Amino acid sequence: MATRSGPRHSGSAARRNAGSGTRALVRSSRKDTNGVRAVPGTVPSGPPHVAASGGFSPLGRAIFDKLDRGVVLLDARGAVVDANSLAASLLDSGDGIAQRNGRFAFSEPELDRRFARLLAPGQRSADTAPSSIAARVKRAIGAAYRVVVSRVGKEIDDDRAAFIVLIFAPNQRREIAPEVLKELYGLTPAQADVACTLYEGRSVEATATALGLSLNTVRSHLKQIFSKCEVQTQAELQHLLALGPHTF
Secondary structure, rough: OOOOOHHHHHHHHHHHHHHHHHHHHHHHEEEOOOEEEEEOOOOOOOOOEEOOOOOEEEHHHHHHHOOOOOEEOOOOOOEEEEEEEEHHHHHHHOOOOOEOOOOEEEEOOOHHHHHHHOOOOHHHHHOOOOOOEEEEEOOOOOEEEEEEEEEEEOOOOOOOOOOEEEOOOOOOOOOHHHHHHHHHHHHHHHHHHHHHHHHHHOOOHHHHHHOOOHHHHHHHHHHHHHHHHHOOOHHHHHHHHHHOOOOH
């Protein structure tokens, strides 16, 4: 009897392609100045952190996208294999860090030379070679990024997953879910709204205007927030909120 494995295979492939096409659309706008996509068009299933093709697995992406820092996976040549959503947006901005022909790059020449030395095959094989870079990356607009580039552990013997870049970008995510603050610190809905608005970078006066409250009401809420969060100043409150968590 003749089999129909060919048509069934084609239908399965079509369904798989449709699914990957949807994921590709989400990231299709992530281009650098050379027209290279910032992250792969598809993310296959696989282990929790890195999939078989080198990119983040679905579970890995879900975890990394929750973080308040950028995460970039590089291959042994420094090419971007994958990036979480925050890192992709930072790379797209081209301010201090960027992609050049698919390769992670620093805008500052000296930092980029240090990065190139880290990637050099001779450096990777030498026991005394530096295994990481930590740098403050100046930007044209806004506070400097703090960037750490480190080698993936020796137990991962795969050139497709050779380096991890962590990007600490101040003022990139200045939002907190009020529900998180209510559960963490026992804030009332009104107090949580005040805390979230202050964390966005607004002054007490601007917070009052934004929330349609009197200045005295905001100050009264702030006093209760200090008590519940066990801080004494707005600077301490901002530091506490910056530590997270920011969302569930």
